[in-house]
Amino acid sequence: MELSDVRRHHLSVVLEHLVRNGARSRAAIAQDTGLTKATVSSLVADLLDRDLVEELDTPSAGRIGRPATDVAAAGHRVGALGLQIDVDEVAACVVDLTGEIRVVHRQVAGNRDVPASKVIARLRQVTARALTDAAALGIHCIGGTLALPGLVDPRSGTLFVAPNLHWFDADLNGLAGKLKLPAGFPIAVDNEANLAALAELRHGAGQHLSSFVHVSAGGGVGAGIVIDGRVLRGSHGFAGELGHVVVDPTGKPCACGARGCLETLLGSDAATPPTADDAVADALAAALRTVVHLVDPEAVVLGGTLAGLGDSFATRVAARLHDITLGARWHPCVVHRSLLGADAALVGAATAALDTLISDPTTVPLRASAQPA
Amino acid sequence: MELSDVRRHHLSVVLEHLVRNGARSRAAIAQDTGLTKATVSSLVADLLDRDLVEELDTPSAGRIGRPATDVAAAGHRVGALGLQIDVDEVAACVVDLTGEIRVVHRQVAGNRDVPASKVIARLRQVTARALTDAAALGIHCIGGTLALPGLVDPRSGTLFVAPNLHWFDADLNGLAGKLKLPAGFPIAVDNEANLAALAELRHGAGQHLSSFVHVSAGGGVGAGIVIDGRVLRGSHGFAGELGHVVVDPTGKPCACGARGCLETLLGSDAATPPTADDAVADALAAALRTVVHLVDPEAVVLGGTLAGLGDSFATRVAARLHDITLGARWHPCVVHRSLLGADAALVGAATAALDTLISDPTTVPLRASAQPA
Numbered sequence: 001m002e003l004s005d006v007r008r009h010h011l012s013v014v015l016e017h018l019v020r021n022g023a024r025s026r027a028a029i030a031q032d033t034g035l036t037k038a039t040v041s042s043l044v045a046d047l048l049d050r051d052l053v054e055e056l057d058t059p060s061a062g063r064i065g066r067p068a069t070d071v072a073a074a075g076h077r078v079g080a081l082g083l084q085i086d087v088d089e090v091a092a093c094v095v096d097l098t099g100e101i102r103v104v105h106r107q108v109a110g111n112r113d114v115p116a117s118k119v120i121a122r123l124r125q126v127t128a129r130a131l132t133d134a135a136a137l138g139i140h141c142i143g144g145t146l147a148l149p150g151l152v153d154p155r156s157g158t159l160f161v162a163p164n165l166h167w168f169d170a171d172l173n174g175l176a177g178k179l180k181l182p183a184g185f186p187i188a189v190d191n192e193a194n195l196a197a198l199a200e201l202r203h204g205a206g207q208h209l210s211s212f213v214h215v216s217a218g219g220g221v222g223a224g225i226v227i228d229g230r231v232l233r234g235s236h237g238f239a240g241e242l243g244h245v246v247v248d249p250t251g252k253p254c255a256c257g258a259r260g261c262l263e264t265l266l267g268s269d270a271a272t273p274p275t276a277d278d279a280v281a282d283a284l285a286a287a288l289r290t291v292v293h294l295v296d297p298e299a300v301v302l303g304g305t306l307a308g309l310g311d312s313f314a315t316r317v318a319a320r321l322h323d324i325t326l327g328a329r330w331h332p333c334v335v336h337r338s339l340l341g342a343d344a345a346l347v348g349a350a351t352a353a354l355d356t357l358i359s360d361p362t363t364v365p366l367r368a369s370a371q372p373a
Numbered sequence: 374m375e376l377s378d379v380r381r382h383h384l385s386v387v388l389e390h391l392v393r394n395g396a397r398s399r400a401a402i403a404q405d406t407g408l409t410k411a412t413v414s415s416l417v418a419d420l421l422d423r424d425l426v427e428e429l430d431t432p433s434a435g436r437i438g439r440p441a442t443d444v445a446a447a448g449h450r451v452g453a454l455g456l457q458i459d460v461d462e463v464a465a466c467v468v469d470l471t472g473e474i475r476v477v478h479r480q481v482a483g484n485r486d487v488p489a490s491k492v493i494a495r496l497r498q499v500t501a502r503a504l505t506d507a508a509a510l511g512i513h514c515i516g517g518t519l520a521l522p523g524l525v526d527p528r529s530g531t532l533f534v535a536p537n538l539h540w541f542d543a544d545l546n547g548l549a550g551k552l553k554l555p556a557g558f559p560i561a562v563d564n565e566a567n568l569a570a571l572a573e574l575r576h577g578a579g580q581h582l583s584s585f586v587h588v589s590a591g592g593g594v595g596a597g598i599v600i601d602g603r604v605l606r607g608s609h610g611f612a613g614e615l616g617h618v619v620v621d622p623t624g625k626p627c628a629c630g631a632r633g634c635l636e637t638l639l640g641s642d643a644a645t646p647p648t649a650d651d652a653v654a655d656a657l658a659a660a661l662r663t664v665v666h667l668v669d670p671e672a673v674v675l676g677g678t679l680a681g682l683g684d685s686f687a688t689r690v691a692a693r694l695h696d697i698t699l700g701a702r703w704h705p706c707v708v709h710r711s712l713l714g715a716d717a718a719l720v721g722a723a724t725a726a727l728d729t730l731i732s733d734p735t736t737v738p739l740r741a742s743a744q745p746a
Contacts, residue, residue, distance in 0.1 A: 151700050161700075258662075295607060296611040326629055327524050331609040
């Protein structure tokens with residue numbers, strides 16, 4: 001029998017409910033989701049066959065009559081791979097369905113001007129270590145995402161340009177093979193700033209915000225813009241390039257071709273690494289003023305190396321932003337520090353793969369014994 | 374009987390279907406929307422009682438058996454009021470459900486530094502003329518929206534600041550009374566640039582685009598950002614303030630307090646009104662570069678006075694934008710001229726009121742005869 005879209009959607013509803021809200025009985029799931037008990041039983045059976053949920057031994061307390069067996073997302077037994085290539089390192093992590101970071105491997109490496117094939121060989125090493133550790137911990141990895149510091153087309157698997165790596169038009173098709181991942185292992189590519197914002201939305205300072213701008217400074221400077229609880233991708237996946245907002249048109253040349261981009265003041269190529277001084281706060285506020293005027297977010301979240309600059313830096317940025325934005329007198333934009341800091345893009349890469357799983361649990365195959373003959 | 378949310382939603386689905394797709398039989402509506410024939414008949418009866426749809430005399434051709442009577446949105450008999458206060462004029466229009474502009478009255482008036490009460494008295498005159506004309510044309514006006522050149526809170530009816538009018542914290546509550554509108558006439562307030570983008574989305578250059586940035590130059594310079602077919606409002610309704618993107622930090626002081634904002638180069642306060650010269654195109658492209666980098670729209674639509682600067686100006690802006698944006702080599706941002714030009718905000722104001730009606734047809738009362746005793 002072919003699964004209909006409706007059933008696929010219902011599988012997603014049940015799995016997401018268990019992931020976000022914890023263990024409960026089939027009857028409770030039916031009540032919470034509005035699905036019938038018979039449908040829920042059938043959906044749970046399907047998810048059990050995919051090893052995405054598990055039955056708990058101890059039923060919920062306080063029930064009258066025959067105790068119902070609770071089911072839960074297989075939180076610690078299912079995970080995804082987060083991979084990252086940045087200017088100064090390659091990294092791999094495994095995040096499980098509960099959102100916990102279970103494994104991290106980083107390798108410091110100067111990747112600028114190094115051919116993609118060589119950098120991917122470096123990434124292969126940390127990836128292999130992460131998968132070995134995951135297997136030892138009994139975590140089944142269902143897929144992964146690679147975070148890249150540039151303009152990416154997630155559909156075609158193309159990295160158009162990563163100015164700080166000096167990469168152009170890198171073809172990342174066949175990435176799973178190049179990384180020697182298991183046959184059929186689904187691996188996507190995406191922009192690191194968008195992934196960092198996703199991580200902050202699910203697990204960090206953005207958990208209770210419906211719209212915010214997450215600024216990631218590291219090798220470069222990028223942003224992820226979250227609107228109504230979703231990361232804004234733009235028409236071609238290019239949204240959020242905050243690093244190339246011009247702060248000083250007479251400033252230093254930027255890798256992008258312009259002068260005085262924010263990135264020339266805050267990126268790793270800046271004369272000095274970003275410090276908590278007033279000039280840096282003012283430059284950042286000048287760029288954020290434009291985002292706030294255009295997108296009107298509830299808050300700005302300072303991520304990457306900016307998260308390490310302390311509360312007084314965040315306060316300074318907020319004060320400066322308050323002085324120079326038009327609506328601040330009525331609705332000032334709040335400035336938070338990231339909770340995930342330098343890990344955000346890597347965690348976001350794994351989170352994106354888990355989101356893909358949750359939105360379509362049938363991407364994980366049924367156990368052989370459960371498959372139709 | 375109280376109308377449930379489901380029924381309200383179904384009324385909206387049927388009305389919107391008829392407005393967007395034209396006349397058809399009840400059976401065809403049922404087929405198109407997935408509602409049952411009995412439900413559609415009941416919904417159509419309700420909409421007939423509210424004078425929002427009408428039965429046509431000539432049934433659809435080509436049917437077998439008893440001919441079904443088609444129903445249609447009462448396109449030319451239902452309309453909304455669009456009002457506008459700008460730096461140099463006040464205006465009122467009536468747009469009907471088909472999207473046609475049926476009535477326009479404008480009054481040239483220097484509104485800057487004039488108290489709100491006096492400007493609203495001017496607006497009252499054009500509003501009265503528009504409503505008289507609408508009545509003579511047999512158009513029932515179901516509500517209206519006032520477009521304002523500043524930061525507006527549509528919920529509280531407050532205009533926080535309109536830099537070019539030099540208005541601060543203008544309380545527009547009781548606006549219907551001040552305009553001497555009929556008792557209970559629903560009137561909203563909104564930002565002119567957002568409304569202009571809405572008009573362009575429904576009836577102009579944005580009809581076939583899912584995301585675009587509409588730039589309105591006139592008294593000031595604003596933008597409406599459309600993402601996935603919806604105008605981005607932001608957390609507080611402040612999104613789209615393109616006019617205050619700094620193009621030249623050493624430039625002329627702007628009414629907002631900063632220096633060298635786009636508005637100092639393109640607004641009516643600029644040294645010369647915007648002309649189709651290269652310096653203006655370059656300044657506009659410099660500000661648009663930032664929007665394109667942050668939001669990644671499919672296209673930019675040049676509106677307001679920019680629409681009158683000709684195709685060669687649009688071509689120059691597109692070429693400059695292509696040269697300076699990071700993703701242009703792979704996905705250049707297209708530049709269109711607005712189809713509505715200086716009328717966009719006014720038409721958008723009426724369109725917003727029609728959208729409110731379509732999203733909840735019960736805002737129009739049942740005829741007395743149809744109301745429960």
